[in-house]
Amino acid sequence: MHRRRRTALVLSAAIVAAAPLLTACGSEAHPGAAAVVGGQRITIAQLETRVNEVRTAQRAATTDEAQYEQAVAKTSGLTRNTLHTMVLDRVLDEAAETAGVSVTRKDTQQLRTSLEQQAGGAKELEAAWLTQYGVAPKRLDESLRTEIEAQKLAAAIGADMNTTEGQATFWKAMSEASKKLDVDLNPRYGAWDVKQSSRVDVKTPWLREVTADQTQETA
Template structure:
C-alpha cells in the first residue's frame, strides 16, 4: 500500500513517489459507491469485502488478541488505502492499455516463483505481502500482476523509475489515464488528485475511521 516502506518493485516505488496535492473533488452523485472510475462503480460493499479479507487473514496470522490488535493499529487506514489501490489498479489498466502493455498468466507465475524462492516459500511470501502491503493471500496474484503491469508500462514509456525524469514520465501517463477515466471518490474517503493519481484525505475530522479515533483515545 502507498504508505508502506519502499520496495524494489516498480509500482510500489511509483506509489511512494506520488506526493498528493488537493486538485480534485469527489461528489455524492453515486449513492452506494465508494468510487466511480470510467463510469464503473466500486461499491462500498466491494470495498468492505476486500477489507474484511485482509482482516480475516490478519486474524489467522496472529497468535492472540493482543497481536491482532497490533496488526489493526498498524493498518488503521486500511479502508482508505484499499480504495486507493482499487482505483489506482484501474487507472494503471487504462494507462497500460493506452501504451499497448499486456501481462500474461505466465508472467505472474514466474514472478511469484521467484519471490517465493526469495521469501523461503509460498506461505512466507503470502505472510510478507499481508504484513507489508495489506494484501490478502487470495489477492496475491492480482497484486503481482499489478507490479508486472507497472514495470512493463515504465519500460514501454522508457521511464527509469530510479530517476526523477523517469518517475515524471510514468506519472504523466497515469495522470492522463486518470483524466480519461474521470475518477470520482465518495467524499467519505477523500478526493482524487488527477495530476498525481492519488487519493487525498478529506479535511473533515468527523469522517475519520473508528480505528484512528480509538488510537487517539487509547
C-alpha cells in the same frame, strides 16, 4: 524479496503522504459507491470485502488478540489505502492498454515462483505481502500482476523508475489515464488528484467515515 520495489504502490504511497489537504465540494453523486472509475462503480460493499479479507488474514496470522490489535493499528488507514489501490489498479490498466502493454498468466506465475524461492516458500511470501503491503493471500496474484504491469508500462514508455525524470514520465502517463477515466471518489474517502494520480484527504466535516472495521464492531 524484501528489497524489491513495488513500482506503482510504493510511489503512490509517497505521493499520498505528501499530497495537500483538499476541500471537497458537491454531494455524493453515486449512492453506494466508494468510487466511480471510467463510469464503473467500486461499491462500498466491494471495498469492505477487500478490507475484511485483509483483516481475516491478519487475524489468522496472529497468535492472540493483542498481536492482532497491533497488526490492525499498523494498518489503521487500511480502508482508504485499499480504495486507493483499487482505483490505481484501474488507472494502471488504462495506461497500460494505451501503451499496448499486457500481462499474461505465465508472467505472473513466473514472478510468483521467483519470489517464493527468495522468500522461502509460498506461505512465507503470502505472509510478507500481507505484512508489508496489506495484501490478503487470495489477492497475491492480482498484486503481482499489478507489479508486472507497472514495470512493463515503465519500459514501454521509456521511464527509468530509478530516476526522477523516469518517475515523472511514468506518473504523467498515469495522470493522463486518470483524466480519461474521470475518477470520482466518495468524499468520505477523500478525493482523487488527477495530476498526481493519487487519493488525497478532503475536509468533509459533515461526513463521518465508516470503515469496514467499524461495521464489524457494530454488527
